[in-house]
Amino acid sequence: MASNLSKKDAPKNISNNFKTLGDDDFIVSKTDTSGKIIYCNEIFTKMAGYPASSLIGANHNLIRHPDMPRVAFKLAWDLIKSKKEFFGFVKNLSADGGYYWVFAYITADLDPSGNIISYTSVRRKPPQSAIDTIIPIYKLLLEAEQRGGMDASAKILNGFLDENKLGYDEFVINLQKGATI
Numbered sequence: 001m002a003s004n005l006s007k008k009d010a011p012k013n014i015s016n017n018f019k020t021l022g023d024d025d026f027i028v029s030k031t032d033t034s035g036k037i038i039y040c041n042e043i044f045t046k047m048a049g050y051p052a053s054s055l056i057g058a059n060h061n062l063i064r065h066p067d068m069p070r071v072a073f074k075l076a077w078d079l080i081k082s083k084k085e086f087f088g089f090v091k092n093l094s095a096d097g098g099y100y101w102v103f104a105y106i107t108a109d110l111d112p113s114g115n116i117i118s119y120t121s122v123r124r125k126p127p128q129s130a131i132d133t134i135i136p137i138y139k140l141l142l143e144a145e146q147r148g149g150m151d152a153s154a155k156i157l158n159g160f161l162d163e164n165k166l167g168y169d170e171f172v173i174n175l176q177k178g179a180t181i
């Protein structure tokens with residue numbers, strides 16, 4: 001069934017209310033190849049603050065938070081469309097205008113011939129140390145995007161990783177394990 005919700009229905013009253021995932025919680029969703037939600041688990045509906053009936057059929061960008069740099073989603077889509085895994089920290093927007101941080105894993109689902117039929121994402125609670133590290137980095141990326149578009153933010157991200165001699169996956173997985181840079 002198609003959802004009536006789209007990005008224009010997302011809350012405009014962005015606030016500092018936040019929710020935190022439990023240590024054993026997993027948020028799971030699946031999308032079609034265009035990013036429309038085709039499945040979500042109960043924890044997803046609780047954290048996002050919409051009933052499942054409103055989420056199914058909605059574009060996943062309904063819960064995109066304005067603090068998220070676009071380059072993070074570009075990286076995710078480039079990887080998953082080429083059947084590679086994406087790991088990353090995502091600040092999501094709840095229906096009440098608040099937010100919740102997740103460590104997301106997204107991957108393509110393939111049919112027996114290897115064609116992409118859908119995408120699946122599983123998210124866990126990130127440690128506070130990872131959130132504290134990622135907030136100023138995303139802020140820099142967002143500001144760069146506002147000035148010079150995604151080329152500018154990609155340059156900053158790559159420069160930061162080179163400077164710290166880290167691959168992107170290594171950087172985020174280390175943060176999720178509690179490391180600091």
Ligand SMILES: Cc1cc2nc3c(=O)[nH]c(=O)nc-3n(C[C@H](O)[C@H](O)[C@H](O)COP(=O)(O)O)c2cc1C
Binds near residue numbers: 029035061073090
């Ligand atoms: C399986 C899957 C899960 C996704 N989960 C999220 C999510 O939790 N939050 C989010 O903002 N975007 C998520 N995205 C990315 C969105 O599709 C979209 O690229 C992003 O929200 C930016 O949207 P926009 O470019 O229209 O602003 C997900 C994509 C896929 C394929």
